[in-house]
Amino acid sequence: MDSDVLIVGAGPTGLTLAIDLGRRGVRCTLIEQKERPAFLPKMERINARTMEIYRRMSLARHIRAAGLRADCPMDVYIVLALNEPPLLRLHYPSVEAAQVETRVTNDGTLPLEPYQLISQYTLEPLLKSIAETMPAVTVRFGCEFLSLRQDAAGVTAQVRRGDGGGEELRAAYLVGCDGGSSPVRKELGIALAGEGNLLSLRQALYRCDALFDLLPIGNGPGKGRHYHVADDKATQLIMQDSTKHWTLHSMVETDAEMNAAFERTVGVPVRYEMLSCDPWRQNLLLAEHYGQGRVFLAGDAAHLVIPTGGLGMNSGVADAIDLSWKLAATLAGWGGPNLLASYEVERRQVGERNVGASRYATLGRRKWRSLWRPNIRDDTPEGRQTRFVLSAVADVEQRKSNEMIGAELGYRYVDSAVICNVPGGPEHLFREYQPTTWPGARLPHVWCNDGTPIQDRIPEGFTILKLGGTAADATGLQRAIAARGAPATVLEVPDRIVREVYGYDLILLRPDLHVVWRGNAAPEDAGEIAAIATGHGVS
Numbered sequence: 235m236d237s238d239v240l241i242v243g244a245g246p247t248g249l250t251l252a253i254d255l256g257r258r259g260v261r262c263t264l265i266e267q268k269e270r271p272a273f274l275p276k277m278e279r280i281n282a283r284t285m286e287i288y289r290r291m292s293l294a295r296h297i298r299a300a301g302l303r304a305d306c307p308m309d310v311y312i313v314l315a316l317n318e319p320p321l322l323r324l325h326y327p328s329v330e331a332a333q334v335e336t337r338v339t340n341d342g343t344l345p346l347e348p349y350q351l352i353s354q355y356t357l358e359p360l361l362k363s364i365a366e367t368m369p370a371v372t373v374r375f376g377c378e379f380l381s382l383r384q385d386a387a388g389v390t391a392q393v394r395r396g397d398g399g400g401e402e403l404r405a406a407y408l409v410g411c412d413g414g415s416s417p418v419r420k421e422l423g424i425a426l427a428g429e430g431n432l433l434s435l436r437q438a439l440y441r442c443d444a445l446f447d448l449l450p451i452g453n454g455p456g457k458g459r460h461y462h463v464a465d466d467k468a469t470q471l472i473m474q475d476s477t478k479h480w481t482l483h484s485m486v487e488t489d490a491e492m493n494a495a496f497e498r499t500v501g502v503p504v505r506y507e508m509l510s511c512d513p514w515r516q517n518l519l520l521a522e523h524y525g526q527g528r529v530f531l532a533g534d535a536a537h538l539v540i541p542t543g544g545l546g547m548n549s550g551v552a553d554a555i556d557l558s559w560k561l562a563a564t565l566a567g568w569g570g571p572n573l574l575a576s577y578e579v580e581r582r583q584v585g586e587r588n589v590g591a592s593r594y595a596t597l598g599r600r601k602w603r604s605l606w607r608p609n610i611r612d613d614t615p616e617g618r619q620t621r622f623v624l625s626a627v628a629d630v631e632q633r634k635s636n637e638m639i640g641a642e643l644g645y646r647y648v649d650s651a652v653i654c655n656v657p658g659g660p661e662h663l664f665r666e667y668q669p670t671t672w673p674g675a676r677l678p679h680v681w682c683n684d685g686t687p688i689q690d691r692i693p694e695g696f697t698i699l700k701l702g703g704t705a706a707d708a709t710g711l712q713r714a715i716a717a718r719g720a721p722a723t724v725l726e727v728p729d730r731i732v733r734e735v736y737g738y739d740l741i742l743l744r745p746d747l748h749v750v751w752r753g754n755a756a757p758e759d760a761g762e763i764a765a766i767a768t769g770h771g772v773s
Contacts, residue, residue, distance in 0.1 A: 237263040239371065239566050240391055240405035242418050244268075246277070246354065246409030247533030247550030247694055249361035254291060254558040256368035258694075260565060264365065265377040265393060265461060270437040274510055275439045275481040277547040278353050278474060279459075281642045283676070284348035284548045286689065287555050292601035292745070293364065293492045294347055300360050301352030302683060304330040308351065309458030310636050311570040312628050314600075314611060316445075317501030320455040321464055321625040326577030340677035342669030342735040345688050351459060353474045354547070382408060382421050384527045402405060406436040407561055408529045411550070414517070416419070416535035422526045426538070428519040428589060430757070431595075435468060438492045444504050451502055462599075462632065462647075463499050464624055465527040466606055471499050479509075514541045516596070518589050524578035529554040530557060537585040542595035543664075545588040553581050559745040568719035572651040580647040591641045591664045598631035599759075639667045647674035652769055668707045671736045677747045678736070683729045692743065695766060697719025699741040702733030706740050707756040715763035742767065 239255055241248045252264040280288070280297065288294045289521040298304065298637065304569045308326035308496070316660035332348035365371050376396030383390050389408040393401050410418025419426075450456040462470035469484040484495045489511045496506065517538040524531050534548030535561035557577050561568030562633050605624040640663035647653055659672045680688050692699075698708040709726045715722035742763065750767045759765055765771045 235406055236386060238403045238406050239263075239561055240265070240389065240403055242391070242408065242410050243412035243535070244271070244358070244362065244373070244375065245411060245533065245534070245550075245560065246357055246361065246547050246592065247412065247554050248409070248442065248663070249365055250291075250551050251362065251409060251411060251532065251554035251558055252365045252371050252373070253293070253368065254555060255562065256371040258558065258562040259292065259370055261370050263372040263374065263405065265403070266375045267378040267380060269376045271355065271362060271395065272773055273355045273439075275437060275472075275474065275479075276354040277357075277541075277544075278348045278351055278472060278481070279544045280352060280357075281544055281548045282345035282347055282349050282639070283642045284551045285350055286345055286679070287551060289347050290689065293361075296360060296364070297352060297357065298329070298350055300356050300475075302329075302477070304337065306327060306351070306459075306477070308349070308459055309456070310460040310462070310632065311455040312462050312464055312625060312632065313499075314464055315499060315501035316449065316461060317451040317454045319453050321621055322632070323458075324627050324629075326636065334685065336597045338730055340681045340735075342680055343589070343667060344679065346689050351473075351475055351768045352512065353476075353479070356475050360714055363771075378483040378603065379417055381404050382529065383419070384529065389528050392506050406565065408530065410529065410531045410535045411486065411533045413536055414519075414534045416531065418529065419521060419531055419535050419768065422523075422529060424521050424523050424526065424531070426519040428517070428670065430459075430515070430517045430519055431484070432518065432540070433468070434513060434515050434517040435485050435488075435512050436492055436511060438496070439474075439488070440480045440482065440496060440506050440510045441505055442480055442500075443478045444498065444507040446473065446482065448502070451500075460636075461499065463598075464603075464606055464610060468603060469495055469499060471496075471669060480726070492659035493681055501622050518593055518596075520582070520585050520589050525587075530577060531617045532557060532581075532718055536581070537589060539589055539592035540596045540659050541637045542599060542643065543592050545592055545638065545641060549585060549588050555746050556581050559571060560769075561722065566719070568768055569767030572771060576650050576652045576769070580650050580657070582643045583648060587645065587662060588641060591638060593662055595635040595638070598634035602631045604629035610718045612703060614706070634665070637665050640664050643676060644665045645676070646670075646672060650674065652744075652750070652766060653748075654763060654766055669735060671738060671741055671752050672748050673749050673751060675749050676742070677749060679736050680732050681707065682727065688727060688732060689747065691727070692747065693723050693724060693725070695723060695745055697743045698722065700723045700726045701728075701736060701739055701741070702725055702730060703728040704739035704754075706769065708740055711742065711763060712758055714760040715767060718764055718768040718770065720768050
């Protein structure tokens, strides 16, 4: 074998997967058709759950240093132009303010890490530079995937090098992180289902050094991250992490029309340069399967959402983390047959929910935009009424795009063969998050008495939390997991607040901090729980 895992595609999903496998000691090769990361606008916000994941990978500090500075507000505006009074301002805190709020809140309702605005063209080179330092990871840009074939022992991929020569790469497993047009997915014959080509727009990246410092312009809106223009072209201006680069979306046909839209949106003369401009289409699509045999799909190769809600790249990172520890466990020999099979069961249900969340947010945005009328600028009773109604509806509907904390933190794996499933459970909500330790859920963030977050105390492998000074014996469960060859640690946390938030004396966590089992006494069936957790249970 050339490597244990071959990863196709070096976007944020593929790079995150490579880094996480590398830190687990799994030999992996990451190939990417491009010669280098592209300076193109794509994602621009890492959500709270993804930042928690990156913290666990020791990457959060590096990402924050590279991204938007912590004191910048994340406000969202509805405007006619940047030099005119905003129709609506939605307040969202800076990273700095969100961190303060998190530090004084200890009921499990907030994430350990707030969001971070960082442009994809900043994030990708950063992750690439980290992956390239890892002994177990080989990074090959300028290497194009062509085809694959599988057998009982592994996967062989035919690739083309940058010099035009062909080569075969052999691995135990292959993961396609190669985007919405995924050649890996097409090789497997897996179809996408859902709604495609819902709307066609152009997306341009501008450099405009002066704009951020000019805000507010006149009596126009102040500093923020998104400026939605109330027009009939779905125009939106997005600040990138440098505060010198700006992305514009609009339903126009030419580059010249995009420049005109940028100038109308800014409202005052500024020096600017268009760096790129390309058409794109909105899609709500989900792969019918997340893999086949020894080949898996992750990120946009498996799901395509409209950027409303910020669930695209962030879903891909969560795909990568779910798959990473399961691949590592299987390659180490202790992962049972249900473990890798559970990847599709767990992540496809989240993908389906996130497609639904994106649809929900998009319909909200369309609703307020549909209230635009040509008289919106008129100083007449009719013009004032148009502005009033559009703003009032946007105050409700636009929030659906910007407030997705339930979708970010509250996803819970249901009917998974590697979770001790309990019927029922909290409702899956897009915009509200209620902390829970229901099996399948992410462990809520809680501060311990010494001021450290419990997530930072949890080691790699399986962890049995022993809470509130309980006398319940966790050693039987620990021994049963260890008997399967898996790493297992008992972590005693006597702090009363942790027990109050989590609600149980014993909680079994997977390496990705999702709950496998919980109880108030030592389980009578420790062997069965261990078998389920490691993928050896009855499917």
